[in-house]
Amino acid sequence: MSDSNTIKKQSGFTALLMRSDGAVSVVVVLLGFVFATLLVMLVGRNPAGIYKALLQVLTGFNLNNGKWNIRYVGDFLNYSVPFVLCGFSMAFAGRAGLFNIGGEGQYIIGMTVAQLVALTFPSVSVLHVVTAVLFATLAGAVWGGVVGYLKARFEVSEVVATIMLNYIALYLSRIITIAIPGTNTYKTVNFPETASLRIGFLSNLTNGSALNAGFFLMLVCVLIYWFALEKTNMGFGLRATGFNKEAARAAGIPVISSIVIAMAASGAYAGLGGGIVALGSFRYGRVISGMDNYGFTGIAVALVGNNTAVGTLFAGLLFGLLQAAQPIMQANNIPKEITFIIQGLVVVFISLKTGLRLFLQWNEKRRNNKIAEKASEGGR
Amino acid sequence: MNIILGMLPSVLMIVSPIMITAAGGMVSERSGVTNIALEGLMAIGAFSAAAAHVLMESSVPGSVWIALLIGAVVSMLFSVIHAYAAISLNADQTISGTGINLLANGITIFFSQILFSADRTRPYKIGMMPGLFGIYPTAIVAVSVMLIIWFMMYKLPFGLRLRACGEHPDAAASVGINVRGIRYFAVLLSGFLAGLAGGCLVLTETIQFTSNTINGTGFISLAAVSFGRWNPLGVSGASLLFGTAVAFAIYVVNIPALSNMLPAEFFNLLPYIITLLALVVFSGKNYAPAEDGKPYINGAS
Numbered sequence: 001m002s003d004s005n006t007i008k009k010q011s012g013f014t015a016l017l018m019r020s021d022g023a024v025s026v027v028v029v030l031l032g033f034v035f036a037t038l039l040v041m042l043v044g045r046n047p048a049g050i051y052k053a054l055l056q057v058l059t060g061f062n063l064n065n066g067k068w069n070i071r072y073v074g075d076f077l078n079y080s081v082p083f084v085l086c087g088f089s090m091a092f093a094g095r096a097g098l099f100n101i102g103g104e105g106q107y108i109i110g111m112t113v114a115q116l117v118a119l120t121f122p123s124v125s126v127l128h129v130v131t132a133v134l135f136a137t138l139a140g141a142v143w144g145g146v147v148g149y150l151k152a153r154f155e156v157s158e159v160v161a162t163i164m165l166n167y168i169a170l171y172l173s174r175i176i177t178i179a180i181p182g183t184n185t186y187k188t189v190n191f192p193e194t195a196s197l198r199i200g201f202l203s204n205l206t207n208g209s210a211l212n213a214g215f216f217l218m219l220v221c222v223l224i225y226w227f228a229l230e231k232t233n234m235g236f237g238l239r240a241t242g243f244n245k246e247a248a249r250a251a252g253i254p255v256i257s258s259i260v261i262a263m264a265a266s267g268a269y270a271g272l273g274g275g276i277v278a279l280g281s282f283r284y285g286r287v288i289s290g291m292d293n294y295g296f297t298g299i300a301v302a303l304v305g306n307n308t309a310v311g312t313l314f315a316g317l318l319f320g321l322l323q324a325a326q327p328i329m330q331a332n333n334i335p336k337e338i339t340f341i342i343q344g345l346v347v348v349f350i351s352l353k354t355g356l357r358l359f360l361q362w363n364e365k366r367r368n369n370k371i372a373e374k375a376s377e378g379g380r
Numbered sequence: 381m382n383i384i385l386g387m388l389p390s391v392l393m394i395v396s397p398i399m400i401t402a403a404g405g406m407v408s409e410r411s412g413v414t415n416i417a418l419e420g421l422m423a424i425g426a427f428s429a430a431a432a433h434v435l436m437e438s439s440v441p442g443s444v445w446i447a448l449l450i451g452a453v454v455s456m457l458f459s460v461i462h463a464y465a466a467i468s469l470n471a472d473q474t475i476s477g478t479g480i481n482l483l484a485n486g487i488t489i490f491f492s493q494i495l496f497s498a499d500r501t502r503p504y505k506i507g508m509m510p511g512l513f514g515i516y517p518t519a520i521v522a523v524s525v526m527l528i529i530w531f532m533m534y535k536l537p538f539g540l541r542l543r544a545c546g547e548h549p550d551a552a553a554s555v556g557i558n559v560r561g562i563r564y565f566a567v568l569l570s571g572f573l574a575g576l577a578g579g580c581l582v583l584t585e586t587i588q589f590t591s592n593t594i595n596g597t598g599f600i601s602l603a604a605v606s607f608g609r610w611n612p613l614g615v616s617g618a619s620l621l622f623g624t625a626v627a628f629a630i631y632v633v634n635i636p637a638l639s640n641m642l643p644a645e646f647f648n649l650l651p652y653i654i655t656l657l658a659l660v661v662f663s664g665k666n667y668a669p670a671e672d673g674k675p676y677i678n679g680a681s
Binding site: 039043099101150154156157159160161163164165166167168171172174175178289290293296297299300303335337338339340341342343344345346347348349350351352353355356358 | 414416461465468469470471472474475476478479480481482483484485486487489490493494499591592595596599602603606643645646648649652653655656659660
């Protein structure tokens with residue numbers, strides 16, 4: 001903030017927006033909902049359906065028939081896991097000044113490796129699922145790290161490289177999964193019980209939802225993200241690289257390894273997300289024909305969360321909420337794609353953030369000038 | 381030989397939308413604005429064209445062409461968002477592009493649900509009819525678009541100005557060129573062409589618009605722009621290469637010798653691997669427009 005002095009003089013809402021990225025995110029999300037509500041009204045549907053669905057997913061309470069079922073809450077928390085992890089995938093790279101569109105590919109690779117390990121490794125209790133998750137994370141880290149290396153060593157644009165790797169991951173996943181014995185055109189045989197992330201008492205607690213151990217892994221990852229970036233030398237080097245690459249280089253920070261580490265960590269997060277979805281939400285491996293879009297939506301999650309640990313967690317929960325509410329919205333006679341529209345609008349509005357700030361600055365300046373003019377007139 | 385000749389119409393059918401989109405993407409990047417929204421804009425164009433065609437086909441003659449135009453115009457209107465964010469507000473161009481891609485996912489299927497009460501448009505009876513030798517007219521559209529763009533960029537003073545805006549906007553502005561105006565034109569043109577390409581794709585390759593219709597074609601076009609080194613000949617060649625690889629992946633089941641040896645997905649993989657390798661091989665020498673992706677701020681330097 002170069003002009004913090006002028007910002008201090010401003011008051012109220014404008015000042016809050018200038019100062020706090022969090023406040024901007026809240027405003028942007030609200031704007032997204034407002035526009036979506038207007039759109040739904042415009043096409044002649046009742047927007048109350050959106051909010052009823054969101055309430056039902058958030059609390060388990062169905063306003064339409066007054067019934068309460070905690071299963072919705074469990075499913076909502078489970079849906080949030082890949083959003084949060086893919087959000088951190090974007091955020092990790094973002095902190096180092098990189099734009100990781102490759103979350104999707106890293107997620108797919110993690111998912112594929114988890115499925116492969118689940119179906120081919122010996123079925124030993126606990127050890128099996130732990131190996132599967134670890135391998136998924138590692139595979140994601142390699143998939144992301146490659147991009148970091150290409151960026152640092154050959155100056156290959158990480159945006160184009162990650163887009164390419166997304167599609168390479170998609171088709172590679174099909175090739176690998178189809179090659180597993182017993183696979184038909186869209187799914188593999190069922191995983192052995194030892195490869196599942198589901199825990200009996202969690203499912204019982206939430207009335208049979210898909211909530212599983214992955215949720216707690218995700219929470220641990222939030223802590224790790226916060227600690228690694230804010231409290232370690234590596235995190236400092238990474239953030240310094242993001243703020244100003246040349247200055248960081250001059251200060252003796254190993255910029256190249258920072259970039260590789262950032263991309264590898266990004267990949268690890270998305271890969272873990274893929275592993276958790278494969279082993280937690282599904283009982284069999286999938287031969288995917290298209291993308292799950294968690295990786296792409298992760299970009300929006302990180303943008304809304306401003307790449308911070310807490311912000312990204314909440315943004316991921318919000319997006320999980322929207323996703324979980326989709327079928328209920330559809331039942332309430334509102335096309336479920338309204339949630340994608342909300343997500344898209346949020347990102348578009350965030351991209352306008354710099355513009356909004358410029359406008360507010362300009363507006364403030366004009367007002368100050370007017371006040372100054374009046375003051376000088378009055379003095380005369 | 382017969383197989384290759386038999387493949388030709390489908391290769392051209394698949395190449396055309398890639399080439400049209402890439403032509404627009406190239407113009408946008410040469411003027412200094414990265415347009416990662418091509419994927420989403422194609423989807424919007426494809427949906428609008430498919431929807432317009434379904435609603436008009438029984439009543440309006442020549443509705444295919446009107447539908448194409450509608451698709452292109454609607455997509456151009458959406459590209460205004462990207463242009464405004466990237467050019468007037470100096471926003472991060474990758475973010476606003478990603479925003480449009482996400483928005484397109486939602487808005488196309490949302491309106492399918494409103495118009496046709498399904499997560500896809502109603503299938504039309506007859507799409508675009510192939511012409512001579514089974515080749516669709518979209519191939520002619522694609523080649524003409526590329527020729528016009530080439531002529532505009534290299535034979536007209538306007539093209540010189542446009543390229544200057546991507547290489548050194550301050551220098552361009554100092555000789556009286558309206559940098560923002562030209563960038564607006566370039567982004568809107570790329571939006572128009574992406575929409576046109578989306579329409580061409582949906583009216584030739586399938587019978588309706590679904591969420592899987594575009595499936596990465598816009599991103600392939602984006603790659604074709606980098607792989608073709610930002611010039612018309614290179615971009616045309618890259619589009620042809622990528623399109624052929626995509627067509628081959630579909631066609632390979634007819635060639636048992638190959639399909640027994642390699643999975644069809646291998647051919648789907650090829651264009652992306654080639655692009656990635658090309659990016660590494662061509663690294664160091666910088667072909668990209670110098671100021672591509674950077675906002676232009678008056679008197680910044």
